[in-house]
Amino acid sequence: MSTNRECDALARYLVGRPCPADVADRYMRAVNELNLALSSVESAIWNTACAFGPLLACLDAGVALWNRNGAIRRRLLVMFALLEACPDNTDRFLFFPRNVVAHAGSLFRLLLAPLTMLFGTPLAVLCLAFGRKQG
């Protein structure tokens, strides 16, 4: 998967919007500078997850529980931080008054959390077993 598509998939998953070009550039640079390369097994899981949004949510939930220091969670953290430090997304990180639909969406995602953790666990265990050791 190209890095641009990876950035777009991550941004759509994290904030529901495409990834701005400057954020994608910074993400690519950070992945290199922070040495966030993936093993072949991690790459296969990662590419599949990036191509299919719901799987990315499961993978994220799984690594949050079982592989917190792995490259996949760190890639997600890097994109999260970069999106947060981008003015296009201020409304996604700071609280602004919102309508009932938005509140309901948040509640729905909260209710889905146990399911994503459940489905993400085997993926995270695979990444833990076959991932690159992080320094």
Added chain:
Amino acid sequence: MSERVLSERILVVGAGLSGVHAAQTLLEAGASVVMLDGGATGNPANEPPADRTFLSLRAEDRTQHRYFLGEHMEAVATPAGRPGSQLTPTRRFVMEGVERWLRFHSDSFTPMESLAQGGLGNAWGVGCYHFSDPDLESAGLPVAEIRDGYQVIADRIGVQACDDDTSPFCGGDVKGFQPVMEMDAASSALYARYRSRRDSMLRSGMHVGRPALAVLTRAKDGRHPINYDNMDFYTDQRETAYRPWITLNELRKNPRFEYRGDIVVTSFQEDNDGVEVQGFVMNRDERESVTVRARKLVLCAGAIGSMRIVARAMNGIGHPFPILTNPCDYLLGLQPSRIGKPLGEKTSSFAQLAVFYRPPGEDAVAYSGGSIYSYQALMLFRLAREAPLAFALSRDLLQYLQTSLLMIGMTYPDWPVPQNFLKLVRDDDSPTGDVLTAEYELTPRQAMMRSRTLGAIKRSFPSIGCVIASSVRGKNGFSSHYAGTIPYSSEERDFTLAPDGRLHGTRAVYVADGSGFRFLPALGLSWTLMANAHRIARRLARV
């Protein structure tokens, strides 16, 4: 009392809180001062634009990643718990050169040291706490002189404080305080609830009030009063909060003052004519040694830094030096009544409230103390990184919770014990030829105090509208409060200081930082460090 006018050249090592105030007092007494310092400074190009609020920068600045994350993602790359992980990217220069020149190895102690211009004072939370008389006596400090020093320093740097339940721990009887700043909404709500339950809180030993802070609410000496832009963790451009480099800039206007900001001092040697100081030029790939001579030497390199220099100079390699540090805990509080409230446009990131806990009947010095901050000027990724949740879910939840979160940093006192020590050992791979090692563990008394304090906060804070959601024990040394490595002693013993700060076994070497303190109360020690540096410099001016 008349003071002899000095005309001799005195070397001051270190440009931190102690160094600049020792130098100022010496200059005022007529001495010529040469200050040697690592001298690292921040990169102005990475500073945020001036006079913009946190919210406006978040909403508009496309280059905000430079100061919120770091040009190389430093804020993301440094795992929590590493030295310096609590620093925002614009304050990272505090650690510059440390890994190379101040080699350290320990599994049980994680100190933060600095070679920067201004030292750890650049990362100081600007809380001004004064030691009580029993605190000062336990620390081996002369009460009257330090009290006088508190006033001198407050006049120099500008301190805001008011009279409330924490006054016995904060401002004391100093005169001329500036008015306190406005509190943010979250802390105001907490404080209002505390005031309504004040009697029962005080009966249980819990004191909450406004901290004394070295933050201007009125203009002073060309510095600006607080403008509530909420960028206090990221920039000091307005010089609202006191930093040692503000004094240093003033000292540099004095023709009797010389600043050499590229030297790492490693050792000294005394002879009949004075003292020769040895060191290295800091920013050279190859080791380039330097020697500087003077009549007298005043070490202000911090309790750990001065200990390194003394150990090398006085055959102390392999000798165990005591170390004092405040053990600490970080508590995350949640105010349910504040969930889903927007961030205030005008607010400040400094500590909003101070909290002290001394159970009834406990020793005068056996209290724990801390500061309460609102989580309003830090990025959510710091919290999301620690949560065992998917990032998308964390973002959703934290958006609602952010303005309801309070961070409470609690510290506990420290007494010297044989099992806690620093030891400099030989290491040929190090540019200085040695590495500092350490052993540190909590004493049973500290563990008991910690447990009692956390229990008391978890029980009492819900009654003032704040539920403690989690607590994390800070690594040993993480409070950045260090002292007691070369304690004061009235006996002429190796690796101790005379009450006037002179290093025993020398004629003209003085230590004016916190190395001499024999006890560390559960308070920020910065104000006392400055007052003590002034005291020692003033005594030196009379010798």
